[in-house]
Amino acid sequence: MAIEFYWGSGSPFAWRVMLTLEVKGLAYESKLLEFSKAEHKTPAYLRLNPRGKVPTLKDGDFVLYESLGIMSYLDRKYPDPPLFGKTAEETGLIWRTLAECESYMAPAGNKVVRPIFFGKGLDQVEEIQEAAQTLRQEFKMIDDRLARSNWLVGDKISAADIGVFPLVQLVLRAAGKEAAQPFHLGFLPLAQTFTNVARWVERIEALPNYQRTYPPHWRQ
Ligand SMILES: N[C@@H](CCC(=O)N[C@@H](CS)C(=O)NCC(=O)O)C(=O)O
Incomplete structure (x- = not known):
């Protein structure tokens, strides 16, 4: 089935x-x-x-x-290919990355992205700026990791990359919207702000069936 x-x-x-x-x-x-x-x-x-x-x-x-x-x-x-690490160390680092994403990037992303997409709460300027600062710190942390390696953990794509990537894309999409411009979020153009993240995004976008996963309403 x-x-x-x-x-x-x-x-x-x-x-x-x-x-x-x-x-x-x-x-x-x-x-x-x-x-x-x-x-x-x-x-x-x-x-x-x-x-x-x-x-x-x-x-x-x-x-x-x-x-x-x-x-x-x-x-x-369905263990092929393994996405949660080949060694105990890789598994620990992958889960650490995912936990960091859920604890820091996702809540801050929500505070920035929702007002921009839905127009509600755009007057909460201080809260949005504070969350954007947290997000920039998180982008910097992954940018530093990606300066040393093509992937967030180990030498192949893992659950760490797959787990973090959609949140990064969501932030970048929000940053490009007109409603985001007064906030000067500091993510775009990504190739200049977070160079290693930009290359990593390209790497994931080049994956064989990536286009099938792209949110359909983002194409409209
Ligand atoms: N922690 C959950 C989060 C799921 C979640 O928040 N999904 C949102 C879309 S991004 C949703 O379905 N929201 C609809 C709602 O809450 O009514 C997970 O990782 O699966």
């Missing part, structure tokens, strides 16, 4: 799971939910994921939500 993957366009948490599926070359049935139609809040979907969020994965009878849980499940179940 094919894997069913429930996702929403532009969700960085769903995007990291889709990238995992593609990097592993797994066949899956795409279940794109429209946020605008509240398809993630229907009784049928809430039975799969009582939080009413994306992503959710169904593999046979097994249903799982929470992107990092799904990524580690997929890696254990």
Whole structure:
């Protein structure tokens, strides 16, 4: 039975799971939910994921939500290529990177990106500037790591890269919007602000099925 993957366009948490599926070359049935139609809040979907969020994965009878849980499940179940490290040290560093992303980048990103995308809370200038400062520090940390290596951990793409990348893309997309301009967020042009991150983004964009994972509504 094919894997069913429930996702929403532009969700960085769903995007990291889709990238995992593609990097592993797994066949899956795409279940794109429209946020605008509240398809993630229907009784049928809430039975799969009582939080009413994306992503959710169904593999046979097994249903799982929470992107990092799904990524580690997929890696254990379908180990080729391994994405959570070949050594204990790599595994520890990958989880550290993911934990840093959830603890620092994701909350700060939310505070910057949401007002810019949805227009609500743009008057909270101090809060946005403070979150943007945290984000710049996080970008700097990954930029420093990427100055020494093509990938965040080890010598191959791992769950660390796949987990962080969609959040970086979301911040960059927000930074390019007109509503972001008064804040002088300092991320663009990326090749000048965070050179190593820019090269890493290109590396991920060059992955074989990357285009299939690109949020459809970002193309419009
Ligand atoms: N920690 C969750 C976060 C999932 C999440 O926040 N998804 C958002 C989209 S980015 C969502 O579905 N929001 C809809 C809602 O909360 O109603 C994960 O990693 O899967």
